[in-house]
Amino acid sequence: MAEKTDQQKQQELISKYDKESAYRQDTGKWYWIIAFMAISLTIFHLYRAYPANGPLVFLMQGAVHLGTAMGLIFLLYPATKKGIKRKGIPFYDVILAFLAMGSSYYILFRYDWLTGGARILGFSTLDIIVASIGIILLLEASRRAVGIPIVVIASLAILYGLFGTNIPYFGHGGFDWSGLSRRLFYSSDAIFGTPIQISATYIYLFLFFGVMLIKTGVGQYFNDLAFGLTGRYTGGTAKAAVVASAMQGTVTGSSVANTVGSGSFTIPMMKRAGFRPQFAAAAEASASTGGQIMPPIMGAAAFIMAEYVSGVSYSDIIIIGIIPAILYFTGVFMGTHYEAKRYGIHGLPKDQLPALKGILKKIYLLLPLVTIITMLVNGFTPTTAALYGIGAAFLVSFVQKETRLGWRDLLDAFEQGARIALPVIAACATAGIIVGVVVFTGLGSKIAGGLLGLAGDSLFLLLFFTMIACILLGMGLPTTANYVVTATMAAPALIEFGIPPIAAHFFVFYFGIVADITPPVCLAAYAGAGIARANPMKAGGNALKLAIAAFIIPYVFVYNPVLLLEDATFMNLAPVLITALIGMAAISAAMMGYFVRKPNWLERALLLGAGVMLIYPDNLILSGSGLVLLIGIGLFQKFLKESSEKATSA
Numbered sequence: 030m031a032e033k034t035d036q037q038k039q040q041e042l043i044s045k046y047d048k049e050s051a052y053r054q055d056t057g058k059w060y061w062i063i064a065f066m067a068i069s070l071t072i073f074h075l076y077r078a079y080p081a082n083g084p085l086v087f088l089m090q091g092a093v094h095l096g097t098a099m100g101l102i103f104l105l106y107p108a109t110k111k112g113i114k115r116k117g118i119p120f121y122d123v124i125l126a127f128l129a130m131g132s133s134y135y136i137l138f139r140y141d142w143l144t145g146g147a148r149i150l151g152f153s154t155l156d157i158i159v160a161s162i163g164i165i166l167l168l169e170a171s172r173r174a175v176g177i178p179i180v181v182i183a184s185l186a187i188l189y190g191l192f193g194t195n196i197p198y199f200g201h202g203g204f205d206w207s208g209l210s211r212r213l214f215y216s217s218d219a220i221f222g223t224p225i226q227i228s229a230t231y232i233y234l235f236l237f238f239g240v241m242l243i244k245t246g247v248g249q250y251f252n253d254l255a256f257g258l259t260g261r262y263t264g265g266t267a268k269a270a271v272v273a274s275a276m277q278g279t280v281t282g283s284s285v286a287n288t289v290g291s292g293s294f295t296i297p298m299m300k301r302a303g304f305r306p307q308f309a310a311a312a313e314a315s316a317s318t319g320g321q322i323m324p325p326i327m328g329a330a331a332f333i334m335a336e337y338v339s340g341v342s343y344s345d346i347i348i349i350g351i352i353p354a355i356l357y358f359t360g361v362f363m364g365t366h367y368e369a370k371r372y373g374i375h376g377l378p379k380d381q382l383p384a385l386k387g388i389l390k391k392i393y394l395l396l397p398l399v400t401i402i403t404m405l406v407n408g409f410t411p412t413t414a415a416l417y418g419i420g421a422a423f424l425v426s427f428v429q430k431e432t433r434l435g436w437r438d439l440l441d442a443f444e445q446g447a448r449i450a451l452p453v454i455a456a457c458a459t460a461g462i463i464v465g466v467v468v469f470t471g472l473g474s475k476i477a478g479g480l481l482g483l484a485g486d487s488l489f490l491l492l493f494f495t496m497i498a499c500i501l502l503g504m505g506l507p508t509t510a511n512y513v514v515t516a517t518m519a520a521p522a523l524i525e526f527g528i529p530p531i532a533a534h535f536f537v538f539y540f541g542i543v544a545d546i547t548p549p550v551c552l553a554a555y556a557g558a559g560i561a562r563a564n565p566m567k568a569g570g571n572a573l574k575l576a577i578a579a580f581i582i583p584y585v586f587v588y589n590p591v592l593l594l595e596d597a598t599f600m601n602l603a604p605v606l607i608t609a610l611i612g613m614a615a616i617s618a619a620m621m622g623y624f625v626r627k628p629n630w631l632e633r634a635l636l637l638g639a640g641v642m643l644i645y646p647d648n649l650i651l652s653g654s655g656l657v658l659l660i661g662i663g664l665f666q667k668f669l670k671e672s673s674e675k676a677t678s679a
Contacts, residue, residue: 096133219465264369278320310557311571360578503544612643
């Protein structure tokens with residue numbers, strides 16, 4: 030009973046801070062219809078992923094994918110928060126569900142006409158009506174499953190497409206509703222553009238792969254492994270939370286859901302160990318947010334990035350993303366270490382930790398993850414790799430009786446796979462509206478020109494303005510949609526300035542993510558604070574300090590793309606990586622207010638300066654000077670600490 034109560038509390042907390050999880054708890058007689066639709070959607074994707082079958086043509090595959098998802102959203106997500114606990118589904122949502130499905134399935138039945146005759150003879154009135162219904166219902170589905178901000182931005186984009194002809198500098202030729210609606214709904218450049226195509230082929234399968242791993246106990250295994258490795262050291266509970274979130278980030282991509290899922294276990298342990306409630310919430314939030322930059326999933330944006338960046342495959346993306354992720358988690362890990370040292374928080378006793386011997390016996394649970402990464406690195410398509418990874422997860426479940434998947438468990442996994450994908454599908458499709466308008470009107474090139482003009486000849490100013498834009502968008506958009514929009518609007522300005530495309534795309538990707546821990550809209554920190562019963566703004570401030578690496582690393586790899594493996598060799602990468610890791614430790618010490626001992630304001634300033642010097646790109650003399658300064662501060666603090674201890678003992 031207690032376990033059920035805890036699960037209910039988790040779900041309520043996720044629903045409060047994560048719009049994507051605010052679905053109906055009791056669907057009444059419609060449960061079986063919803064289950065059938067969800068299971069069918071997963072089976073459709075698995076069937077089309079099998080190499081012998083292959084996906085349908087992009088518009089048809091996208092129509093099934095989006096249409097079924099929108100139908101499920103209207104059946105699962107109520108129009109207001111009050112409807113979450115209300116039993117059953119109101120008749121108007123049933124009507125909207127069938128209208129939403131019908132508008133997308135219309136493409137299946139009229140495919141030959143829509144892609145052939147209509148483009149020559151003109152679209153019919155019925156075509157425009159269906160497209161209009163589809164666009165309006167997509168916006169409403171996104172409002173319910175994703176949130177208002179993305180709908181506002183998409184609506185503004187539509188208004189700009191219709192009425193933006195006379196706007197100074199940003200004006201365009203103009204569209205009437207007939208022309209704009211058919212371009213948005215029946216072309217491969219908008220709603221059914223790259224984001225939804227990737228969602229319909231790769232992203233859905235990887236999200237389902239994550240569900241299968243949870244079903245087989247891999248999530249709990251990550252927690253046990255993290256505590257077994259780090260729990261006995263200084264501040265072990267917080268370090269374990271960081272390591273566990275980093276590992277769980279390899280298979281999932283929602284910072285709020287990660288915070289609540291892991292935090293319900295780690296945050297109380299951190300508080301019992303002596304960490305301040307707001308810090309416990311911040312440690313989990315910053316680590317869980319970092320899960321979105323941890324390969325191979327990377328919040329699903331990595332799949333789209335592979336399509337946007339010419340000549341870079343998905344397997345390249347996950348390899349390129351490793352070093353920035355390591356630097357990020359090094360900063361968070363060291364932050365927890367210095368916080369623990371500052372407050373004298375020790376590790377857990379051996380009898381409270383899982384035995385490493387027992388953990389290692391279950392190392393086979395990592396086989397699905399190893400399978401998928403190995404196949405990707407060896408050149409298999411993401412679709413094939415995901416399919417084999419799912420198969421490996423299914424087989425691994427049979428090793429132990431408690432994880433064995435029966436038919437009911439498998440069908441439940443199929444249903445959960447669809448449910449977890451719904452907000453991502455809606456976000457990708459709605460982001461497609463924004464991207465479509467940007468492409469049709471030429472707004473992207475005008476924004477890029479505006480940013481370049483505003484920054485002048487200063488690369489730093491260009492990066493700074495882009496960072497602010499990405500963070501502001503990230504406060505209202507989920508990671509995948511945020512990346513799609515910023516990659517369309519902001520990344521071209523960076524590329525035009527001469528920055529390598531991969532560095533430009535990683536830059537906007539990173540700053541879209543850190544919005545989850547950037548006050549005042551820091552949803553992951555709010556969720557962690559809900560568990561810790563802490564002040565949300567204080568939790569957000571602490572998360573910002575812990576995750577300071579995320580604000581520095583993007584600048585570093587833009588100025589020195591060797592960290593993204595651009596023309597990297599061992600000789601030019603190793604020194605930069607080593608000094609960057611040491612620099613992150615120094616910056617963390619400055620932010621958390623502890624090194625060898627608690628520093629005064631001057632020592633903190635010097636620690637911060639030493640850290641910045643160490644990570645300053647492509648300048649080993651400056652990095653060497655930073656290292657000397659850091660060692661000097663350490664020796665000075667050690668001398669003062671020993672002198673203080675001798676005086677106390679005397």
